[in-house]
Amino acid sequence: MIEVKHLTKRYGVNTAIDNVSFKIEEGTIVGFLGPNGAGKSTTMNIITGYLSSTSGSVTIQDIDTLEDPSAAKKMMGYLPELPPLYLDMTVKEYLNFMFELKKVALPRQKHIDEICRLTKIENVYGRLIGNLSKGYRQRVGIAQALLGNPPVLILDEPTVGLDPKQIIEIRNLIKSLGKNHTIILSSHILPEVQAVCERIIVINKGKIVADGKADTLAHDLSKDHKLVARIAGIEKEIVQGIRELEHVEDVLSLGEKEKGVFEISIEATPETDIRRSLFALLARKGWPLLALKNSDLTLEDLFLKLTSGEDFAVQHDLENSEHPEIELEEAQDEADTSDEEQTETEEKGEDNA
Amino acid sequence: MIAIFKRELKSYFYSPIGYVCVAAIVALYGFFYYAILMSSGTTAYIGSVYSTLFSFTMIILPILTMRSMSEDQKNKTDQALLTAPVSVVSIVTGKFFASFAVYFVASTLGLLPAFALAFVSSPPWGIIFGNYIATLLYGGAMISIGVFISSLTQSQVIAAVGTFIASIIFMYIDGIAASINNPIVTKIVGWISFSTRNATFTAGTFSFASCIFFISVISIFVFLTSRRLESRRWS
Numbered sequence: 347m348i349e350v351k352h353l354t355k356r357y358g359v360n361t362a363i364d365n366v367s368f369k370i371e372e373g374t375i376v377g378f379l380g381p382n383g384a385g386k387s388t389t390m391n392i393i394t395g396y397l398s399s400t401s402g403s404v405t406i407q408d409i410d411t412l413e414d415p416s417a418a419k420k421m422m423g424y425l426p427e428l429p430p431l432y433l434d435m436t437v438k439e440y441l442n443f444m445f446e447l448k449k450v451a452l453p454r455q456k457h458i459d460e461i462c463r464l465t466k467i468e469n470v471y472g473r474l475i476g477n478l479s480k481g482y483r484q485r486v487g488i489a490q491a492l493l494g495n496p497p498v499l500i501l502d503e504p505t506v507g508l509d510p511k512q513i514i515e516i517r518n519l520i521k522s523l524g525k526n527h528t529i530i531l532s533s534h535i536l537p538e539v540q541a542v543c544e545r546i547i548v549i550n551k552g553k554i555v556a557d558g559k560a561d562t563l564a565h566d567l568s569k570d571h572k573l574v575a576r577i578a579g580i581e582k583e584i585v586q587g588i589r590e591l592e593h594v595e596d597v598l599s600l601g602e603k604e605k606g607v608f609e610i611s612i613e614a615t616p617e618t619d620i621r622r623s624l625f626a627l628l629a630r631k632g633w634p635l636l637a638l639k640n641s642d643l644t645l646e647d648l649f650l651k652l653t654s655g656e657d658f659a660v661q662h663d664l665e666n667s668e669h670p671e672i673e674l675e676e677a678q679d680e681a682d683t684s685d686e687e688q689t690e691t692e693e694k695g696e697d698n699a
Numbered sequence: 700m701i702a703i704f705k706r707e708l709k710s711y712f713y714s715p716i717g718y719v720c721v722a723a724i725v726a727l728y729g730f731f732y733y734a735i736l737m738s739s740g741t742t743a744y745i746g747s748v749y750s751t752l753f754s755f756t757m758i759i760l761p762i763l764t765m766r767s768m769s770e771d772q773k774n775k776t777d778q779a780l781l782t783a784p785v786s787v788v789s790i791v792t793g794k795f796f797a798s799f800a801v802y803f804v805a806s807t808l809g810l811l812p813a814f815a816l817a818f819v820s821s822p823p824w825g826i827i828f829g830n831y832i833a834t835l836l837y838g839g840a841m842i843s844i845g846v847f848i849s850s851l852t853q854s855q856v857i858a859a860v861g862t863f864i865a866s867i868i869f870m871y872i873d874g875i876a877a878s879i880n881n882p883i884v885t886k887i888v889g890w891i892s893f894s895t896r897n898a899t900f901t902a903g904t905f906s907f908a909s910c911i912f913f914i915s916v917i918s919i920f921v922f923l924t925s926r927r928l929e930s931r932r933w934s
Contacts, residue, residue, distance in 0.1 A: 357934075394782040398932045419784040430779035432706070434713040446702035447783045490779065 347372050348393065348498060348528060353402035355388055355552075362388045364552040366402070370545075372497075375524040377543030377560070378532035379649065385552040386532040387427050390500050393530070394424040406498055420449070423496040427503055429487025433476030437467060437486055440475055441493065450494035457493070464519060465489040480507035488516065492523075499523065501531040505538060517542050536649055548652050555652045573612045573621070573640060574600070579633035581608045587627055593618040607636055700785070703793030704800075707767070711801050716766075720759050721805040727755050728809035732816070742822045745813075746901055749830035752809070756838060757870065761862035763801055764845025765855040767794045768924065773853045781932070787925045791846065795921055798842045806834050825903035833900030836913035837893055841866050843920035850927045869893045 348370040355363045363385045370376050378386045391397040393404050395411050395418065404411045404418075411418040432440055441458050450457065462468045465485045470478055475486060484507050491499055504520065505513045520529060520542050533539050539546055540560055548556040577584050581599050588597045593615045600609040614620045621638070628635050711717030731748045768791075771777040780790050810831060816822045844865050849858035873895065876888035889895060896913065899906035 391778075396778050396781050396932065416784040416786070419782055422782070424778070424782045426775065426778045426782075428775045428778075430774075430776045432710070432776055433774070434710055435706075439709070443702055443706045444779065444783075446705075447780070447785060449784055 347405075347407055348530070349405045350389075350393065351403045351405075353389065353392060353404065354400045355385075355392060355397065356400045362552055363392070363399075366549070366552070366554055368547060368554065368557060370528055370530065372528050373524070373526065374545055375520065375529045375531070375543045377539035377546045378530060378549060379534065379536070379539050379546055380532075380549040381534060384549045386549055387502055388552075389549070390424070390502050390530065390532060391426070394422055394500055395419055396424075396426070420494070421496055422498045422500055423491035423493065425487045425491040425499075425501045425504055427506075429483055429490070431475045431483055431486060431490075434474070436474050437462075437471050437478075437489075440486065441489060444490045444493050448494045452494065457495075461489045461492050464492065466515065481509060481512050484508055485512075485516070488519075497527060499527050499529045499531075501529065503532055503534075505533070505535070513538070548649065550652060573614070573624070573638060575610050575612060575624070575635060575639075576603060576607050576637040577610055577628060577633050577635055578607045579631070583631075584608060584610060584633060587631060587633075588612055588624065591620060591623050591627060593620050593623075604636075700789035700793040700796075703780070703785070703790055704796050707794050707797030708800055711763075711797070716762065717801055720763055720801060721808065723759055724752075724756060724802075724805035725808045725811070727752055729812055732812035736816070742816060742820055745823060745826050746830065749834065749901065753834070753837075754870070756834065757841065757866040758863065760802065760838060760841050760866065761845055761859040763798050764842055764862055765849055765859035767798055767846045768850035768928075769853050769855050769858045772850075777928075781928070787928045788921065791850075791921050791924045791928065795843055795846050795917070795924075798846065799839055802838050802842060803835065806831065806838065809834075823903065826901070829900040829903040829905065832905070832910075833897050836900070836910065837897050840893065840913045840916040840920075841869070843917040843924075847920045847924045847927065850924045 350369070351367050353363055353366045354361070366385075366389060378389070380386050388397065392399045393406075393411070395415050398412075406418045406421045409418045409421065432443070435443065441461070442454070445454055445458060459468075462471055465488050467482060467485050467489055470482050470486075475483060478486065484504070488501070488504060491501065501520070505516050508516060517538065520531065523529060524542075524544075531539075531542065543560050546556070546558065546560050547554055581602070585597050585599055588594060588610065594612060595615055596613040598611040598613075600611055603609045612620065612624070624638075625635065711720075728748075731751050735744050735748050735751070736742060771780065781787070810827070813822055813827050841862070845858070845862040848861040848865065849855070852858050852861070870893075872888055873892050876885055876892075879885070893913075893916075896906075896909040899909050
């Protein structure tokens with residue numbers, strides 16, 4: 347378990363992290379998401395004890411990192427942004443050195459062999475690290491973090507520099523490690539975080555701007571629960587028909603997308619599901635339904651929304667927040683270009699209607 | 700500490716730097732033993748062999764210590780060291796002893812010509828061993844200063860030049876102090892003068908006080924280097 351309380355780090359007048367708090371339960375994979383310079387690496391460096399904080403505390407498995415740094419460090423495996431490799435050593439020498447440095451008590455050869463197998467570096471085991479490609483160096487970095495089977499893994503952009511096949515391998519590795527490790531990984535690649543992590547903490551300008559489960563974060567943060575459907579038929583009749591359904595708040599036509607097919611945006615009251623009644627209606631009227639999708643924010647939209655606003659930084663805790671809508675409205679004021687496009691089409695749709 | 704000591708010691712010999720430094724020192728010992736003692740034809744000048752070599756060693760030591768801390772900072776390998784469950788002091792101690800070990804090997808091999816002499820003559824062992832211990836202690840103190848200076852910068856060149864300047868200052872501090880007619884300055888310099896402490900050994904006597912003096916200098920600079928590493932975390 348990792349608990350970070352009111353962590354602040356200032357460099358002179360610059361505040362790198364501003365009052366960051368979170369708690370990570372055992373056995374979860376948490377993604378740290380944020381643009382460059384958001385404070386992800388700084389937070390990780392503080393958790394691992396490489397940097398100190400200006401104020402605030404970090405506890406790893408109930409051990410305060412300032413009170414007993416050695417014990418806390420023993421609990422953690424850390425892969426920094428740039429893997430801390432000695433280029434003049436072979437992989438074998440390096441892993442043996444790190445094994446001793448970390449005072450690992452496991453049977454040495456067996457443990458190192460196992461980690462090499464996991465990270466797939468057996469074939470470069472005898473080679474000089476300085477001669478390895480970026481991808482292999484990254485894997486040696488991960489191998490180093492895994493030495494000693496620490497219960498907590500802190501991985502700063504673990505898939506940077508890897509090719510697509512390696513990325514998938516490393517993601518799968520992280521996922522499988524997540525079963526018995528607590529993992530924090532940072533990334534600015536959204537699909538990666540979405541694919542691997544159970545929980546996402548979005549950080550921007552040193553502040554946590556969102557914190558929630560990977561799959562529900564976007565959904566819950568969406569202002570409204572919109573459906574977008576493509577229906578063949580007569581535009582006015584379709585809009586009119588759907589409007590009369592129960593729980594429907596607003597219906598908009600987004601225009602003719604194919605010949606005789608209209609895209610309709612349907613807004614339902616929150617916490618309701620109108621898909622079944624919609625289907626029943628369309629079936630009754632004989633209007634073929636060609637596509638239906640949820641227009642929840644994708645994580646990309648969410649990310650841009652949360653991080654593009656100049657002053658927008660709302661500590662958002664899903665469980666406790668009472669007015670997520672209001673926060674989102676603020677965010678939407680800072681509309682990015684894609685939003686503007688959307689508004690335009692909506693306006694057009696209104697004209698049509 | 701032992702893991703770091705082993706790694707650092709090995710790293711001297713991954714690159715030519717360790718071999719070159721050891722070879723250079725040993726070769727210089729051989730040469731000056733030959734040049735000074737053969738030309739004079741007596742072992743009475745063994746003291747001057749060591750005092751000549753002393754200046755050369757001061758040039759080689761900065762090369763030994765320049766990468767000790769600065770390279771880690773530059774390559775970010777200090778992240779591995781500082782996030783490992785070891786104390787900062789043991790990191791620094793490991794690094795210090797690795798540099799010292801290379802120097803120790805070189806200086807000890809420098810005794811070979813003296814042993815060779817023993818076959819044909821009876822060299823003054825007291826003076827030889829006095830000088831040998833002085834070389835180790837003075838060198839150890841300079842290594843600790845070098846390690847400290849290399850922790851101040853990411854550039855190995857700056858670390859080497861800085862250490863070299865520091866060693867020159869310590870070499871000539873007595874001369875500079877002598878030209879200043881101020882009893883307080885003279886007294887302070889007398890306290891910190893490496894040469895005065897060194898002189899007791901080169902005369903062939905073992906001074907416990909001087910021994911403690913050099914070991915204290917080493918401890919102080921190991922401590923300062925650790926503080927320096929710690930302070931980087933808080934900056």
